[in-house]
Amino acid sequence: xxxxxxxxxxxxxxxxxxxxxxxxxxxxxxxxxxxxxxxxxxxxxxxxxxxxxxxxxxxxxxxxxxxxxxxxxxxxxxxxxxxxxxxx
Numbered sequence: 001x002x003x004x005x006x007x008x009x010x011x012x013x014x015x016x017x018x019x020x021x022x023x024x025x026x027x028x029x030x031x032x033x034x035x036x037x038x039x040x041x042x043x044x045x046x047x048x049x050x051x052x053x054x055x056x057x058x059x060x061x062x063x064x065x066x067x068x069x070x071x072x073x074x075x076x077x078x079x080x081x082x083x084x085x086x087x088x
Contacts, residue, residue, distance in 0.1 A: 002070075002071070002072065003065060003069075003070030003071065003072055004045075004063070004065060004072040005070070008045050008046065008048065008065075011046070011048030011049065011050050011063060012048060012049050012050065013046075013047075013048060013049075014027055014046070014047040014048055014049045014062060016049075017049050017060070023049065023060055026060060026062075026077075027047070027049070027062060030062045030075035033075060034073045034075060037073075038071065039066055039071075039073055040066050040067075040068050041066075042066050042067045042068070043064050043065070043066065043067075044065050044066060044067040044070065045064060045065035045072075046062075046063055046064030046065060047062055047063070047064040048062065048063050048064065049061070049062055050062075050063065052076060052077070052078055052080075059076075059077050059078065061074065061075060061076035061077065061078075061080075062074070062075045062076075063075075
C-alpha cells in the first residue's frame with residue numbers, strides 16, 4: 001500500500017512479541033512472503049504487530065514501512081477491507 005506516515009505509535013513493536021513462538025513463526029512467514037512481493041529488506045517504520053479478532057480467536061498481523069519509496073506492507077491472515085477505504 002502507499003506510505004502510511006502516521007499512527008505507528010498505535011501498533012506494538014514486533015520485538016516485544018517475538019518471545020511467543022507462534023508470533024515468531026508467523027512473523028518469519030510474513031517476512032518471507034513480502035520478500036516475494038516487493039519488500040526490499042529494510043524497515044523505516046516498524047515492524048509492528050497488531051491483533052485481529054476472529055470469532056473468539058485473536059490472530060496477529062504485521063505492518064512495516066520500507067525506506068525506498070516508503071511503501072507500507074501489511075500482512076494479515078484475513079482480508080482487511082477497510083484499508084482500501086483508508087487509501088481513498
